[in-house]
Amino acid sequence: MNRGGGALGSGGGPTAAATAAAAQKQKALLQRVETDIGNIVDNFNHLVNVSRVNDPPVRNSQEAFMMEMRASRMVQAADSLLKLVSELKQTAIFSGFASLNDHVEQRIAEFEQQVDKSDHLLSRIADEAAASLKELESHYYSSAQRANQPREP
Amino acid sequence: MGGKLEVSIDKLPVKRLDHIEENGAERYPADLGYEEKRLSLIRKIDFAWAVEKDDKKKQKKSANESSTPWQWQGMVENLQLAHQELSVIIDLIKTVEANNAVAVVSSTRPKPSPHEQLSDLAVSAATKLQCFLQLSKYFKQSAKALEQQVSKEARFYGALIRLQQNWKVKRQRLATTAPSSDGFTIDLFDNSIYNPASVVRPLSISTLRIERNSAGMLSICLPPKSTRTLHFTFLGMQAGVTYGKSNKLKTEALREDKDEALGDDGSVKKIHSVLREVHQAIFDEQVFDLVNREAFNPSLGVSVTGIRENCLQLSLGHGTSVAISLELSAADDQSAEVLDSHDFGTENLCSDSVNEVKSAEGRCDSFDKEIPYHACYEVYLQQIFHEHVFLRTKSRDDSATARASGQPDKDGSNLLSHFCMSLAHRIFSTKVLAELEKVVSGVPYLQLMSHPAWHSRTSSWTLFMRVPASIPNSSRSNTQDFYHVKHNIPAFRTKVVVTDDSIKVEGEGAPNVIGLFKGGLEDTSSINRYDCDLAGLPVIILQQVASQIIQWLHEEAIKVGIKVTRDFLRLSFELEQGETLSLVAHVDLDDPVGCISWWLVVDDGFSEEPNLHSEESEYKRFLGYLSLDVLSSALMDLVSLCN
Numbered sequence: 001m002n003r004g005g006g007a008l009g010s011g012g013g014p015t016a017a018a019t020a021a022a023a024q025k026q027k028a029l030l031q032r033v034e035t036d037i038g039n040i041v042d043n044f045n046h047l048v049n050v051s052r053v054n055d056p057p058v059r060n061s062q063e064a065f066m067m068e069m070r071a072s073r074m075v076q077a078a079d080s081l082l083k084l085v086s087e088l089k090q091t092a093i094f095s096g097f098a099s100l101n102d103h104v105e106q107r108i109a110e111f112e113q114q115v116d117k118s119d120h121l122l123s124r125i126a127d128e129a130a131a132s133l134k135e136l137e138s139h140y141y142s143s144a145q146r147a148n149q150p151r152e153p
Numbered sequence: 154m155g156g157k158l159e160v161s162i163d164k165l166p167v168k169r170l171d172h173i174e175e176n177g178a179e180r181y182p183a184d185l186g187y188e189e190k191r192l193s194l195i196r197k198i199d200f201a202w203a204v205e206k207d208d209k210k211k212q213k214k215s216a217n218e219s220s221t222p223w224q225w226q227g228m229v230e231n232l233q234l235a236h237q238e239l240s241v242i243i244d245l246i247k248t249v250e251a252n253n254a255v256a257v258v259s260s261t262r263p264k265p266s267p268h269e270q271l272s273d274l275a276v277s278a279a280t281k282l283q284c285f286l287q288l289s290k291y292f293k294q295s296a297k298a299l300e301q302q303v304s305k306e307a308r309f310y311g312a313l314i315r316l317q318q319n320w321k322v323k324r325q326r327l328a329t330t331a332p333s334s335d336g337f338t339i340d341l342f343d344n345s346i347y348n349p350a351s352v353v354r355p356l357s358i359s360t361l362r363i364e365r366n367s368a369g370m371l372s373i374c375l376p377p378k379s380t381r382t383l384h385f386t387f388l389g390m391q392a393g394v395t396y397g398k399s400n401k402l403k404t405e406a407l408r409e410d411k412d413e414a415l416g417d418d419g420s421v422k423k424i425h426s427v428l429r430e431v432h433q434a435i436f437d438e439q440v441f442d443l444v445n446r447e448a449f450n451p452s453l454g455v456s457v458t459g460i461r462e463n464c465l466q467l468s469l470g471h472g473t474s475v476a477i478s479l480e481l482s483a484a485d486d487q488s489a490e491v492l493d494s495h496d497f498g499t500e501n502l503c504s505d506s507v508n509e510v511k512s513a514e515g516r517c518d519s520f521d522k523e524i525p526y527h528a529c530y531e532v533y534l535q536q537i538f539h540e541h542v543f544l545r546t547k548s549r550d551d552s553a554t555a556r557a558s559g560q561p562d563k564d565g566s567n568l569l570s571h572f573c574m575s576l577a578h579r580i581f582s583t584k585v586l587a588e589l590e591k592v593v594s595g596v597p598y599l600q601l602m603s604h605p606a607w608h609s610r611t612s613s614w615t616l617f618m619r620v621p622a623s624i625p626n627s628s629r630s631n632t633q634d635f636y637h638v639k640h641n642i643p644a645f646r647t648k649v650v651v652t653d654d655s656i657k658v659e660g661e662g663a664p665n666v667i668g669l670f671k672g673g674l675e676d677t678s679s680i681n682r683y684d685c686d687l688a689g690l691p692v693i694i695l696q697q698v699a700s701q702i703i704q705w706l707h708e709e710a711i712k713v714g715i716k717v718t719r720d721f722l723r724l725s726f727e728l729e730q731g732e733t734l735s736l737v738a739h740v741d742l743d744d745p746v747g748c749i750s751w752w753l754v755v756d757d758g759f760s761e762e763p764n765l766h767s768e769e770s771e772y773k774r775f776l777g778y779l780s781l782d783v784l785s786s787a788l789m790d791l792v793s794l795c796n
Binding site for chain 2: 047051053060061062063064067068071072075078079082085086089090093094100103104107126129130133134137138141142
């Protein structure tokens with residue numbers, strides 16, 4: 001990591017700073033993930049613990065409230081995980097430059113191919129039309145029908 | 154309070170005897186404590202009116218929810234509340250006991266029997282079970298909601314990724330974005346063709362907001378009547394407008410479908426087509442902008458006759474006017490009427506020019522035949538601007554060479570004049586073709602060959618006349634024309650080339666005056682080139698053809714060994730006693746039978762120049778509209794006559 005940073009650092013300051021920022025962001029995201037998953041596991045543990053049926057009924061309502069609270073905290077953690085996922089998706093959409101560029105170049109190549117194909121097609125059509133016109137004209141003008149045809153005004 | 158007065162009557166605060174026991178002791182009711190007296194007084198206050206209000210509200214709610222409440226509902230609720238209160242109290246007691254703060258004074262309970270213990274256990278287990286059931290319901294609901302959210306997000310981001318592969322998606326991190334929009338926009342504007350310093354016509358539709366619709370699916374917010382397309386019309390012609398609608402209506406039919414009817418793929422495709430239409434509309438607006446800029450630079454072939462906000466009228470000369478306009482797309486329901494009113498509007502704007510056009514071109518029918526299909530010119534206009542301005546700019550950027558800011562304008566400066574001149578040329582060449590066809594229809598042995606030049610401002614045709622094969626080893630076969638050498642077919646060709654609006658006629662076989670003067674028999678055939686105008690073209694062609702026939706007859710006669718002289722349209726044989734017998738060609742374009750007719754004229758050297766328009770006389774005889782074979786045999790007859 002340091003070597004990579006050092007090698008890139010020779011290229012320019014911004015690149016190293018960008019790499020450091022990216023690493024920092026990655027750390028933060030991973031931490032959030034761990035927090036959330038830890039939350040879920042933790043709360044589930046407590047939930048299961050609280051579910052024990054005690055011999056004398058002790059702390060009934062307390063336990064009931066505790067169970068509700070743990071459950072809602074679990075759901076909250078799951079929700080924040082989902083938000084994290086959508087943030088990651090957004091980041092992927094707007095930062096996946098390599099794949100985007102590749103795709104854009106691929107599309108450009110496809111479209112240029114299509115342009116060439118259309119041009120060829122058009123020129124072929126033009127040539128065929130010219131040949132057909134020539135043929136039709138020669139047929140018409142040398143036909144007996146035209147020779148016998150009265151002159152059109 | 155309602156205005157009603159209610160009176161309640163209390164008992165007098167007199168101690169009354171409650172009951173008398175068997176031993177005679179009198180018992181009176183116990184004294185009420187202070188608190189109890191207060192409570193009883195409070196209870197006497199009639200809160201019925203407030204309770205009634207609540208009841209009415211509850212009745213309304215319950216009437217909406219269920220018609221007949223469960224008869225045990227109230228009891229269940231009361232039991233639940235009681236249970237909750239009881240559990241709170243027990244918790245409190247146990248907590249306090251556990252902390253050893255206080256020794257709760259209580260009567261010693263007898264040891265609970267196993268049955269009681271088990272029932273206590275059962276009750277607590279049932280309570281826990283109840284909690285669990287509630288929790289499970291809660292978890293299920295949350296799981297369902299989260300799943301729905303996940304699938305919505307997946308659909309939204311999936312669609313967004315698919316859009317991003319073709320369009321420029323941008324994200325705004327402003328806090329003021331609406332909750333349904335997420336701050337995503339699609340930027341459709343291509344500003345690469347503009348110089349950084351130039352002022353760009355603002356386009357409100359170039360940035361489109363992405364929104365989530367009610368189903369969580371991605372949708373585009375496109376304001377109505379915001380897209381305009383380029384239209385090209387010839388002024389004075391109303392029928393041409395309908396051609397442009399059919400192509401555009403097909404794409405608009407997609408907008409009528411509802412989102413639910415299409416799957417994810419279908420809705421993404423629909424969005425792609427909407428974005429493509431907007432992209433095209435932006436391109437059309439940019440083209441119109443460039444056309445406007447160029448129109449006001451002085452250039453050849455373009456003169457602006459009218460201007461409105463979204464319409465430009467140009468005059469191409471020869472009485473033809475066109476209008477280039479930006480009109481609303483056919484998608485909007487009301488736009489169909491708008492289009493019509495636009496057309497009438499564009500006509501009304503320059504009514505003088507319209508009247509001129511109509512009077513100059515005659516009837517509308519002939520006008521329609523001469524005017525080419527307007528849709529081709531919309532496409533052509535878009536294509537030349539795209540190729541020369543947009544693509545050239547991009548290739549210039551790619552090559553990354555430093556250029557002065559003034560130079561880019563030069564490349565595209567003459568596009569509009571080129572376009573207008575192409576259009577004028579097309580109209581003119583159609584007229585030329587009509588004239589040529591008229592000529593060819595009047596001469597049976599003349600053929601017309603078109604040569605598509607694939608250049609927008611040049612057209613050419615060849616008039617081809619095949620003559621009957623003559624004696625071999627004739628001088629005709631020694632010509633340099635490779636067609637003759639290849640096919641060994643004697644023929645005359647006249648080439649007509651139209652460049653912009655100038656006509657050039659290039660014909661072989663017209664007599665070279667100097668050659669005739671020298672009296673040389675060979676090399677009298679030459680290629681002459683000369684310019685002419687449209688009015689004179691038919692006559693010139695006919696005269697060219699007639700002179701080619703005369704030359705051919707001249708050569709044929711010389712081959713046989715007869716001395717003949719040739720003039721422009723006359724071939725003269727010498728007879729005895731100084732008389733000359735002439736075969737004269739007469740050219741008349743308006744003759745209903747044929748354009749070239751032949752006369753036989755006898756000239757004794759003293760009479761005047763024969764007038765071919767007069768009737769036949771003893772000096773001249775009308776031979777008719779002879780074919781080339783008949784002419785050849787007539788020549789042989791004349792030759793034998795002269796011998």
